[in-house]
Amino acid sequence: xxxxxxxxxxxxxxxxxxxxxxxxxxxxxxxxxxxxxxxxxxxxxxxxxxxxxxxxxxxxxxxxxxxxxxxxxxxxxxxxxxxxxxxxxxx
Numbered sequence: 001x002x003x004x005x006x007x008x009x010x011x012x013x014x015x016x017x018x019x020x021x022x023x024x025x026x027x028x029x030x031x032x033x034x035x036x037x038x039x040x041x042x043x044x045x046x047x048x049x050x051x052x053x054x055x056x057x058x059x060x061x062x063x064x065x066x067x068x069x070x071x072x073x074x075x076x077x078x079x080x081x082x083x084x085x086x087x088x089x090x091x
Contacts, residue, residue, distance in 0.1 A: 007034075 016030070023033040040048035056064065070076050079085040 009034075 019033070020030050023030055026033075028036075037048065
């Protein structure tokens, strides 16, 4: 049997609850999931996923601002029926 040790982690109780539910659906305990994460970290020599700040570029920011402006503009026609939208697009 492997030599084991205890490892204590403080975390938000809701995060723990949701994580236990997720990993339970995958057939493993939270302890097993943490061990998988740590082993994968050792294999990759760091975090086993990319960590970065998601910063949209200028074009994306401009598009987001335009979409927000259009959404708030009462003169812009909206659609609740896809058939009507497609009919106008084809016209």
